[in-house]
Amino acid sequence: MMQPLENGISRRGLFKVSAGLLAGVTGLAALPKKLLAAPVEGKLATLIDLSLCDGCADRLQPACVTSCKQTKNPTIPQVVDPIPSPFPTNIIEDWSKNQEVANRLTPYNRIFVQKAQVTVNRQEKTISIPRRCMHCDNPACATICPFSANTKDVNGAVVIDQELCFGGAKCKTVCPWQIPQRQSGVGLYLKVAKNFMGNGVMYKCDLCIDRLKEGKSPACMEACPKKAMIIGPRDQIIAEAEKRAAAMGGQIFGKKENGGTSTIYVSPVSFKELEQKLTPASDDPKNGQPMLKPDVKRKMAESDGLGKAVIAAPAIGLVAGLVGAFVKISERKTQNAGKENQ
Amino acid sequence: MSSGSTSDKLVQRHNLIVMFEHWGIALSGIVLLMSGIFQMPSAARYKITAIPGFWWSGEFFVTLKLHYIASVVFVGLILFHLVYHLLLKEWSMVPQRGDVSESVKVLKTFITNEPEPPFGKYLPEQRLAYVAIAVPVLLLVVSGLIKTWKNLYAPDMDRTLLLWATWVHNVGFILFFMAFLGHIGALLIKPNRPMVRGMLTGKVSREYAEHRHPLWIQELEEKKE
Numbered sequence: 252m253m254q255p256l257e258n259g260i261s262r263r264g265l266f267k268v269s270a271g272l273l274a275g276v277t278g279l280a281a282l283p284k285k286l287l288a289a290p291v292e293g294k295l296a297t298l299i300d301l302s303l304c305d306g307c308a309d310r311l312q313p314a315c316v317t318s319c320k321q322t323k324n325p326t327i328p329q330v331v332d333p334i335p336s337p338f339p340t341n342i343i344e345d346w347s348k349n350q351e352v353a354n355r356l357t358p359y360n361r362i363f364v365q366k367a368q369v370t371v372n373r374q375e376k377t378i379s380i381p382r383r384c385m386h387c388d389n390p391a392c393a394t395i396c397p398f399s400a401n402t403k404d405v406n407g408a409v410v411i412d413q414e415l416c417f418g419g420a421k422c423k424t425v426c427p428w429q430i431p432q433r434q435s436g437v438g439l440y441l442k443v444a445k446n447f448m449g450n451g452v453m454y455k456c457d458l459c460i461d462r463l464k465e466g467k468s469p470a471c472m473e474a475c476p477k478k479a480m481i482i483g484p485r486d487q488i489i490a491e492a493e494k495r496a497a498a499m500g501g502q503i504f505g506k507k508e509n510g511g512t513s514t515i516y517v518s519p520v521s522f523k524e525l526e527q528k529l530t531p532a533s534d535d536p537k538n539g540q541p542m543l544k545p546d547v548k549r550k551m552a553e554s555d556g557l558g559k560a561v562i563a564a565p566a567i568g569l570v571a572g573l574v575g576a577f578v579k580i581s582e583r584k585t586q587n588a589g590k591e592n593q
Numbered sequence: 594m595s596s597g598s599t600s601d602k603l604v605q606r607h608n609l610i611v612m613f614e615h616w617g618i619a620l621s622g623i624v625l626l627m628s629g630i631f632q633m634p635s636a637a638r639y640k641i642t643a644i645p646g647f648w649w650s651g652e653f654f655v656t657l658k659l660h661y662i663a664s665v666v667f668v669g670l671i672l673f674h675l676v677y678h679l680l681l682k683e684w685s686m687v688p689q690r691g692d693v694s695e696s697v698k699v700l701k702t703f704i705t706n707e708p709e710p711p712f713g714k715y716l717p718e719q720r721l722a723y724v725a726i727a728v729p730v731l732l733l734v735v736s737g738l739i740k741t742w743k744n745l746y747a748p749d750m751d752r753t754l755l756l757w758a759t760w761v762h763n764v765g766f767i768l769f770f771m772a773f774l775g776h777i778g779a780l781l782i783k784p785n786r787p788m789v790r791g792m793l794t795g796k797v798s799r800e801y802a803e804h805r806h807p808l809w810i811q812e813l814e815e816k817k818e
Binding site: 337339340388389390391393394395397398399402403404405407419420421424425550551553554555557558559560561562564565566567568569571572573575576577579580 | 610632633634638639640653654657658661662664665666667668669670671672673674675676677679680681734737738741742743744745748749752755756758759763
């Protein structure tokens with residue numbers, strides 16, 4: 252008989268964690284080499300194996316975080332001083348003086364590692380969860396960006412162009428995890444109507460798209476000492492994730508969330524349990540510490556039916572115009588015939 | 594683009610189909626302008642969401658649905674308008690040679706109070722205004738369809754095409770908004786006001802028509818005979 256649940260985790264849970272670690276390590280060894288290399292073409296996906304990530308317990312800061320900061324932060328332009336005050340809110344988001352912050356998402360920290368303390372048979376177990384943009388399959392953040400500053404690449408990466416972004420934060424509002432983070436005092440808005448339109452630039456993980464195009468892995472993955480994150484052809488990554496999840500009796504996150512994403516987490520512990528014990532985590536988008544709720548629905552799907560009606564509208568109008576015109580022409584002919592008969 | 598029957602006091606200026614097209618495009622166009630503005634991150638910033646009854650203005654998924662609903666009506670009617678009048682060979686709104694110089698003369702009469710030249714069914718500036726509205730409308734329809742296709746089926750659409758569609762849509766929005774304001778502004782000019790009744794009821798007074806559009810009345814009388 253199973254041990255009674257303690258904090259939601261059973262002895263079987265402990266077994267899963269251990270099995271997960273084992274499966275992760277053996278899975279890594281058995282992984283085809285092409286998955287570890289960064290292909291430059293086709294649809295890509297990334298796999299984050301939570302049975303392998305230990306949050307770099309032996310370091311001051313996880314290697315992925317350090318590497319991301321080193322690679323990306325120099326690309327952010329110098330922030331103007333003073334930063335214009337946006338009318339009428341006067342809310343400025345300036346992270347340039349706190350670039351070292353690593354326990355949440357910021358423009359200068361596009362990946363961070365959340366922890367979940369799970370207790371199994373009175374034993375504390377820490378699961379480390381690298382968090383960043385999920386690079387969704389049909390991301391609302393990109394599709395309804397009013398300036399198309401945020402776009403989805405054919406390789407699956409969702410990328411914000413800091414030369415085009417006005418920092419309106421619509422992308423953050425529509426993201427189920429509120430991932431993009433704003434830096435005020437930089438970007439195009441400074442040259443247009445800085446006090447009345449825009450408020451900076453939104454920043455988030457771009458999957459190191461420039462490195463991908465050079466045939467390199469994203470900086471975080473290259474730096475990961477445990478090889479807990481890998482990138483490869485989408486189909487192979489999903490197959491690999493499913494294989495690992497089956498081997499560890501674990502779960503997958505990201506395959507169907509928000510309509511599907513290009514980031515697949517594999518965990519020996521259920522994501523429902525992980526979400527309940529996330530630290531730090533907050534429902535408040537201001538905190539840059541996203542939740543991990545499974546089965547998040549793609550909100551924009553609610554309007555897809557109407558979108559299809561828009562696509563059909565020209566055909567409907569055209570047919571109605573044809574029918575209307577032929578009816579009218581027939582009426583005219585009848586009237587003319589009547590006049591001639593008189 | 595329609596002609597109608599005459600009576601002692603009233604002359605039919607527009608038939609039901611034209612009125613349906615006009616008001617359908619006008620109302621859906623207003624909803625499109627409004628929901629389009631609310632697709633910008635503006636409503637929450639400028640506290641429009643705090644106005645009673647306007648909570649939805651900051652909800653991007655709600656305003657997107659509104660934008661889609663209005664687009665179905667707008668795009669459908671634009672296509673109907675083009676096909677229907679093209680097949681019926683109704684060209685009276687299409688600009689004619691000399692319309693620009695004639696429009697300048699008419700505009701001068703508004704200031705100098707000199708008598709206007711005799712008009713046909715439409716004023717030369719009405720024909721020019723038709724083009725001024727039609728161009729942004731066509732830009733908006735084509736770019737809007739591309740953007741909708743991207744939302745549904747191609748989130749990773751070619752970036753160059755997407756940027757073109759986005760900026761054509763944004764510029765089209767500004768032009769359409771200006772054309773809309775110009776259209777409303779034209780109706781505030783005293784000599785044009787009887788035409789409001791024409792678009793609301795389909796009919797204008799015979800007195801107005803004979804005074805301002807004698808060439809049109811003459812055409813109607815000739816047809817009658």
